[in-house]
Amino acid sequence: MILIVEDDEMILRALEFRLKKDGYEVTAARNGKEAIDFLKASAFKLVITDLMLPFVMGMELLTYIKTNHSNVPVIVLSGADEETTVIDAFKLGADDFIAKPFSPGELSLRVKRLLVRQPYVG
Amino acid sequence: MASGSRNLKVKILVSLGLTLLLALPIQLFSLELNKDLQQTQDLVSRTHEIMLSLEDVNTELTILESNIRGYVISKNNSFLTNHSELKYDILAKLDTIQQLTYDNPSQQQRIAKIRPYINAKIKFTDSIIVHAESTGTDMISSGYGKQLMDNIREQLNTIEKTETDLLQQRIEQSKDLSDYVNIINVITTLLIVLIILAAVVFIFIDINKREKLESEIRENESRLKQFFEALPIGITVRDAAGDLFFTNKQGRKTLQKIFPESSLHNLQQLVKEQKVLKAGTDELYPLEEMPVIKALSGTSSTVDNIEIRNQDNSILLSETASPVYNSKQEIVYAIATFDDITNRKKEEFELKQAKQAAEDSSLAKERFLANMSHEIRTPMNAILGFTNLLHRSPLDTEQQQFVEAIRSSGENLLTIINDILDVSKIQAGMMQLEAIPFGLKSLFESLQVLLQNIARDKGLKLTVNCQENIPWLLIGDPVRLTQIMYNLIQNAIKFTSKGGVSVDVRVKEQAQDQSWIEISVSDTGIGISQDKLDSIFERFSQATTTTTREFGGTGLGLTIVKSLVELQGGTISINSTLGKGSVFTVLIPYKNASEDDIILYSEQSHLEEGTIQRKLHVLVTEDNLLNQKLAFRVLSDMGFTVEIASNGSEAVELLKAGRHFDVVLMDIQMPVMDGYEATTLIREKLNMNVPIMAMTAHAMSGEKEKCLAFGMNDYLSKPFKAKELQSKIYMLLGADAILLEGEHPAAVSAPAIYDLAYLMNMAGGNIDFVKEMVNLFLTHTPVELGKLKNAMNHADLIQVAEIAHKLKSSVGMMGIKSMEEALKQLEQNAKVAADPSIMATRYEEVALLGEKAINELISWAKVSEVEV
Numbered sequence: 001m002i003l004i005v006e007d008d009e010m011i012l013r014a015l016e017f018r019l020k021k022d023g024y025e026v027t028a029a030r031n032g033k034e035a036i037d038f039l040k041a042s043a044f045k046l047v048i049t050d051l052m053l054p055f056v057m058g059m060e061l062l063t064y065i066k067t068n069h070s071n072v073p074v075i076v077l078s079g080a081d082e083e084t085t086v087i088d089a090f091k092l093g094a095d096d097f098i099a100k101p102f103s104p105g106e107l108s109l110r111v112k113r114l115l116v117r118q119p120y121v122g
Numbered sequence: 123m124a125s126g127s128r129n130l131k132v133k134i135l136v137s138l139g140l141t142l143l144l145a146l147p148i149q150l151f152s153l154e155l156n157k158d159l160q161q162t163q164d165l166v167s168r169t170h171e172i173m174l175s176l177e178d179v180n181t182e183l184t185i186l187e188s189n190i191r192g193y194v195i196s197k198n199n200s201f202l203t204n205h206s207e208l209k210y211d212i213l214a215k216l217d218t219i220q221q222l223t224y225d226n227p228s229q230q231q232r233i234a235k236i237r238p239y240i241n242a243k244i245k246f247t248d249s250i251i252v253h254a255e256s257t258g259t260d261m262i263s264s265g266y267g268k269q270l271m272d273n274i275r276e277q278l279n280t281i282e283k284t285e286t287d288l289l290q291q292r293i294e295q296s297k298d299l300s301d302y303v304n305i306i307n308v309i310t311t312l313l314i315v316l317i318i319l320a321a322v323v324f325i326f327i328d329i330n331k332r333e334k335l336e337s338e339i340r341e342n343e344s345r346l347k348q349f350f351e352a353l354p355i356g357i358t359v360r361d362a363a364g365d366l367f368f369t370n371k372q373g374r375k376t377l378q379k380i381f382p383e384s385s386l387h388n389l390q391q392l393v394k395e396q397k398v399l400k401a402g403t404d405e406l407y408p409l410e411e412m413p414v415i416k417a418l419s420g421t422s423s424t425v426d427n428i429e430i431r432n433q434d435n436s437i438l439l440s441e442t443a444s445p446v447y448n449s450k451q452e453i454v455y456a457i458a459t460f461d462d463i464t465n466r467k468k469e470e471f472e473l474k475q476a477k478q479a480a481e482d483s484s485l486a487k488e489r490f491l492a493n494m495s496h497e498i499r500t501p502m503n504a505i506l507g508f509t510n511l512l513h514r515s516p517l518d519t520e521q522q523q524f525v526e527a528i529r530s531s532g533e534n535l536l537t538i539i540n541d542i543l544d545v546s547k548i549q550a551g552m553m554q555l556e557a558i559p560f561g562l563k564s565l566f567e568s569l570q571v572l573l574q575n576i577a578r579d580k581g582l583k584l585t586v587n588c589q590e591n592i593p594w595l596l597i598g599d600p601v602r603l604t605q606i607m608y609n610l611i612q613n614a615i616k617f618t619s620k621g622g623v624s625v626d627v628r629v630k631e632q633a634q635d636q637s638w639i640e641i642s643v644s645d646t647g648i649g650i651s652q653d654k655l656d657s658i659f660e661r662f663s664q665a666t667t668t669t670t671r672e673f674g675g676t677g678l679g680l681t682i683v684k685s686l687v688e689l690q691g692g693t694i695s696i697n698s699t700l701g702k703g704s705v706f707t708v709l710i711p712y713k714n715a716s717e718d719d720i721i722l723y724s725e726q727s728h729l730e731e732g733t734i735q736r737k738l739h740v741l742v743t744e745d746n747l748l749n750q751k752l753a754f755r756v757l758s759d760m761g762f763t764v765e766i767a768s769n770g771s772e773a774v775e776l777l778k779a780g781r782h783f784d785v786v787l788m789d790i791q792m793p794v795m796d797g798y799e800a801t802t803l804i805r806e807k808l809n810m811n812v813p814i815m816a817m818t819a820h821a822m823s824g825e826k827e828k829c830l831a832f833g834m835n836d837y838l839s840k841p842f843k844a845k846e847l848q849s850k851i852y853m854l855l856g857a858d859a860i861l862l863e864g865e866h867p868a869a870v871s872a873p874a875i876y877d878l879a880y881l882m883n884m885a886g887g888n889i890d891f892v893k894e895m896v897n898l899f900l901t902h903t904p905v906e907l908g909k910l911k912n913a914m915n916h917a918d919l920i921q922v923a924e925i926a927h928k929l930k931s932s933v934g935m936m937g938i939k940s941m942e943e944a945l946k947q948l949e950q951n952a953k954v955a956a957d958p959s960i961m962a963t964r965y966e967e968v969a970l971l972g973e974k975a976i977n978e979l980i981s982w983a984k985v986s987e988v989e990v
Contacts (some may be wrong), residue, residue, distance in 0.1 A: 016679065023595070
């Protein structure tokens with residue numbers, strides 16, 4: 001199961017569509033707080049999160065995940081012009097990043113790579 | 123039989139041998155006895171002879187005595203006339219006796235003893251004669267003579283007595299012997315008679331046995347003959363010369379059919395008279411190929427092409443012949459069974475003709491269907507296309523209703539045609555199933571998106587629940603599954619007025635290589651009464667006749683669904699309560715995807731992910747003017763640039779002239795040069811690999827394969843739906859578009875402000891997703907723009923930067939490059955707190971572009987809703 005955290009409805013929907021098409025189970029959270037609630041409730045194999053989120057910022061969420069669910073890989077989403085933020089995210093333990101607008105092939109590839117142990121989880 | 127006769131011969135020989143063997147020693151013995159008897163009898167007769175001689179000697183001596191006496195008395199010489207004869211005779215007789223008794227020494231002794239007396243007597247007599255005158259009388263009176271005589275007599279008597287005894291003895295011996303011979307003779311005769319009797323008895327028994335055997339053989343023969351006669355198949359037996367040896371009843375009957383007066387007995391003659399031919403020809407039947415002839419050389423064989431002709435009559439025979447061997451393993455006969463197959467052949471011929479006719483008519487039906495579908499689909503394309511265009515033009519309410527009525531009737535008609543075609547394809551066994559990897563979940567997602575609107579329009583809730591553990595990838599025919607599910611879900615929606623339709627997908631059974639997927643479609647609709655449940659899948663059957671009036675439809679949908687399910691080796695069942703709803707349950711086995719399939723599928727999905735980031739230039743090859751206009755309009759609306767060729771030849775000329783097209787849409791039936799020929803020329807003469815998509819109203823099976831075989835890349839049947847055409851074009855160009863990127867920078871740019879290529883690519887052909895995204899954009903953007911306006915008015919720079927940042931990604935997804943750029947600058951400006959007047963200009967630009975984009979996308983959304 002993959003958790004997507006994204007406040008932009010369109011990006012969220014696009015991510016969801018693409019990942020579902022690849023056969024993954026997807027849960028969508030629209031802000032950081034909601035994401036933390038989901039993480040507390042169930043286990044996820046991967047988290048994809050935007051960095052600019054309302055209420056709880058992406059960086060905070062990342063710190064929370066890496067502290068409490070250290071084995072869950074995280075992919076951060078970022079705008080093309082947010083190089084510095086991406087580097088910060090990596091410092092906080094992000095496993096990978098995808099620049100927006102993302103290419104669907106790239107998304108599939110990066111997700112697959114991180115889920116290599118269970119590549120086709122239904 | 124052979125052993126019987128040998129037995130008999132042996133018996134005769136044995137009895138004869140025994141008789142001979144017995145008779146021979148007995149005869150030898152009796153011969154021996156007879157010889158003894160003869161000897162004895164010889165001895166007896168000799169004894170008689172001896173006795174007679176003794177008597178004679180005695181008598182002659184007496185005569186001699188009396189003669190002497192007479193002479194002495196009378197002195198008459200007449201008494202002495204035979205005196206010397208007598209003397210001689212007496213001595214001779216004595217010699218005879220002596221000879222005869224040579225084997226008896228005692229008699230010989232006696233004779234030797236007597237002889238001096240006789241000599242003395244004769245001497246005395248002689249002296250009497252000499253002295254007759256003187257002392258004769260005295261001499262006689264002296265009694266010397268008498269004394270001599272008495273001695274002689276005494277001796278003679280002794281001899282005689284001995285001989286008499288001997289005779290007696292011999293006679294007895296002879297008698298004994300003779301009795302013995304008789305007894306033996308009797309016994310021998312008896313024995314022989316016995317042996318002969320025994321032999322006769324045995325021989326009689328044998329003869330009886332033989333007679334019984336012979337009668338049995340005769341019985342058997344007659345039985346066998348009856349068997350042969352009773353067989354309903356003709357049997358002939360021919361000897362080595364080909365002459366008829368035996369024919370059974372059926373055989374005669376069959377032959378009489380063709381030779382009513384008399385049958386030809388000799389096979390060779392029959393052939394020679396040109397009466398045996400190869401069936402259906404005037405060719406003489408080669409002797410060496412005839413089963414009978416082959417059988418005579420030791421091979422069994424069967425043929426069914428013998429024709430015997432006699433004047434106007436002819437019969438066809440099938441014949442089987444085998445050799446018949448004698449006890450020495452020599453072939454003596456050939457037995458042939460034959461059957462009159464004239465009628466059978468005739469029927470076979472008729473059957474063949476009937477089959478040909480049936481096949482022809484099936485082919486004609488096929489052609490008719492193909493033509494009909496072509497003829498109907500071509501005008502339908504124009505009707506539906508233009509109705510849709512008309513629908514979008516400004517019309518008053520009544521006109522709108524009319525157009526809607528035309529549209530829905532047209533679509534119904536198209537559905538009916540498609541259904542009929544499907545049914546006929548299934549019936550003809552021409553429905554081909556694919557076995558390709560596909561994702562079950564994504565298929566149902568697409569279905570949900572596809573049918574969501576229809577359900578929503580009726581106020582129904584459509585839910586799809588996929589079980590957790592359904593395989594990610596399966597091998598099967600996704601198109602047919604979509605067709606099945608589309609039909610079932612659409613039906614469920616159609617017959618449900620409130621509540622919802624729910625689709626549940628789960629794995630019923632998972633094996634090593636296949637998974638049974640169970641899909642149930644439940645609705646809360648009108649339901650079907652129990653008595654109609656059985657016939658629900660029958661053709662042209664609907665729950666009630668009023669159903670048709672109320673809900674429309676051909677009644678073919680469920681038949682097609684059932685056939686499609688069964689074609690895939692699955693089952694379909696229904697559970698329903700009248701007034702409560704129905705549950706259709708489909709169970710289909712799918713092959714599990716292997717590692718290779720998964721890799722292949724991933725590669726495929728990567729292909730379709732190729733980014734198409736420029737306008738496409740499309741060549742439409744189409745002869746029908748209306749369809750030309752329609753294609754032009756539809757493709758332009760998709761943001762493509764379009765050129766038209768009226769036939770294959772024009773298309774080839776355009777390509778030959780070096781014009782670049784990203785894709786060629788090719789009609790098949792065209793004047794001057796059809797689509798097949800044009801494709802062949804493009805591929806072979808021009809050696810170009812430009813993607814060609816067939817667009818044809820020929821919807822029969824095999825058409826797609828034919829198009830692909832001619833070198834086309836894909837196939838679309840008319841009337842087509844705009845989104846289907848669009849996704850096919852994207853599918854077709856996915857990979858090539860990346861490769862060609864930058865090669866044609868001069869490609870005509872779109873008039874539209876937006877570019878959905880990114881989304882299209884993301885959707886991988888799923889237009890509904892694109893529509894959803896556009897709708898999302900249309901919902902959210904005005905709100906965000908409003909917020910932006912508000913922030914600008916309040917000079918809230920942080921808000922401006924944030925909103926601009928957020929908007930940027932949505933706008934980027936829609937490919938609205940100009941607006942994206944403007945937003946980026948606005949964000950930057952806000953971040954650095956730039957001059958408010960510059961910010962205001964930037965904002966104006968953003969607002970203007972935003973409005974334009976929204977307007978254009980609204981019209982895009984409207985076009986894409988319409989199915990052309």
